[in-house]
Amino acid sequence: MSVTHFLFWFLSIVAIFSAIMVVVSKNPVHSVLWLIMVFFTISGHYVLLNAQFLAIVNLIVYAGAIMVLFLFVIMLMNLNSDTEPQKNKWLKIAGVIGGGALLLVLVAALKNADTKNQIAQTGSGEIGLIHNLGIVLFRDYALPFEITSVLFLSALVGAIVIGKKE
Amino acid sequence: MPINYYIFLSVALFCIGVAGVLTRRNAIIIFMCIELMLNATNLLLVAFSKMHYANMKVMNPNAGIDGQIFVFFIMVVAAAEVCVGLAIIAMLYRNTHSVDVNFLNRLKH
Numbered sequence: 001m002s003v004t005h006f007l008f009w010f011l012s013i014v015a016i017f018s019a020i021m022v023v024v025s026k027n028p029v030h031s032v033l034w035l036i037m038v039f040f041t042i043s044g045h046y047v048l049l050n051a052q053f054l055a056i057v058n059l060i061v062y063a064g065a066i067m068v069l070f071l072f073v074i075m076l077m078n079l080n081s082d083t084e085p086q087k088n089k090w091l092k093i094a095g096v097i098g099g100g101a102l103l104l105v106l107v108a109a110l111k112n113a114d115t116k117n118q119i120a121q122t123g124s125g126e127i128g129l130i131h132n133l134g135i136v137l138f139r140d141y142a143l144p145f146e147i148t149s150v151l152f153l154s155a156l157v158g159a160i161v162i163g164k165k166e
Numbered sequence: 167m168p169i170n171y172y173i174f175l176s177v178a179l180f181c182i183g184v185a186g187v188l189t190r191r192n193a194i195i196i197f198m199c200i201e202l203m204l205n206a207t208n209l210l211l212v213a214f215s216k217m218h219y220a221n222m223k224v225m226n227p228n229a230g231i232d233g234q235i236f237v238f239f240i241m242v243v244a245a246a247e248v249c250v251g252l253a254i255i256a257m258l259y260r261n262t263h264s265v266d267v268n269f270l271n272r273l274k275h
Contacts, residue, residue, distance in 0.1 A: 004167065005167070008167055008171065012171075012175050015175070015179065016175070016178055016179065016182070019178075019179050019182040019183070019202055020182055022182075022186065022195075022198060022199070022202060023182060023185060023186035023189065023190065023195075023199065028192060028194055028195060031195055031198060032198065035198050035201065035202065038179075038202060038205065039205065042205050042208070042209055045209055045212075046209075046212060048167075049212055049213060049216050050216070051212050051215075051216070051234055053234070053238075054208075054212060054234055054237055054238065057238065057241060058205075058208075058241070061241050061245060062201070062205070062241070062244075065245070066201070066244070066245060066248050069248060069249075069252060070194065070197075070198065070248075070252070073194065073252050073255065073256060074194060076256070077256075077259050077265065091189075092189045094188070095185055095188030095189035096185055096188075096189060098184070098185065098188050099181045099182065099184045099185025099186075099188060099189075100181070100185070102181050102184055103177060103178065103181035106177045106180075106181070107174065107177060110170075110173055110174070110177065113173075115168075115169050115170055115173070116168075116170070118168070118169040118170075118217050118221070119167065119168060119169065119217065119220055120167050120168070120169045120172055120213045120214070120216045120217045120220070121216045121217070121219060121220035122167045122216070125216060125219050125220070125223070126227070127215070127216075127219050127228060127229075127230055127231040127234065128212075128216075128234060132228065132231060133231065133234060133235065133238070136228060136231050136232075136235060137235055137238070141235055144239065148239070148242050151242070151243070151246050152242075152245075152246055154246075155245075155246035155247075155249045155250050156249070158249075158250045158253070159249045159250055159252075159253040160253075162250065162253040162254055162257055163253045163256060163257065
């Protein structure tokens with residue numbers, strides 16, 4: 001069992017455990033912290049796949065900016081487990097069964113897919129480095145990149161319009 | 167690493183996100199579960215991009231790089247989505263003093 005295999009299994013188990021803890025934590029702040037844990041493990045997977053740019057962007061944008069925004073909103077609202085709305089037990093069971101059924105269907109459908117001999121190359125390959133990604137982004141995807149700025153502007157305006165007092 | 171492992175890991179993370187959306191009623195946690203699903207998809211896209219690269223690198227040294235660009239754009243869209251979504255949740259809290267999604271029907275009146 002090589003180091004790559006060991007790291008893959010370790011990161012996968014930590015990711016799934018943290019994802020389950022995100023869902024079952026009563027306190028929203030704990031959920032945010034577990035979600036940050038999930039993002040760190042997914043960044044670890046990116047490093048394992050040698051997608052270094054995406055690993056760093058995932059940490060900065062998701063674990064850094066977005067999760068701080070979530071924490072900020074939660075603390076602004078002063079939510080704690082007392083104010084957590086309680087849901088009907090049967091609806092919870094139905095939700096878990098629904099998610100489990102989706103998992104079952106997807107696993108059953110993908111189990112016999114023709115991907116047995118396909119390998120995701122780990123540890124090497126140049127395409128994930130910022131040099132190659134930057135060249136492709138600004139040569140082939142320059143227009144979508146510029147349109148992204150319009151998207152951000154509209155999101156900014158939308159957030160301000162929604163957030164302001166009428 | 168066989169691509170099957172990545173497929174099943176992503177499917178598991180995605181289904182945990184779906185189950186979270188279905189079981190929780192706190193709007194912020196539902197939103198976090200959506201982020202979890204987006205990240206499961208991103209992980210699978212990167213794995214497939216490296217699979218395509220491993221298959222095609224002899225012919226095209228940039229094979230599979232589009233998948234990683236796509237992940238980059240998904241992150242961009244997710245950031246914009248979080249910005250608007252949290253504004254909506256803040257507005258919901260201001261109008262109903264709760265983040266329970268069942269109170270969302272009050273926005274009709």
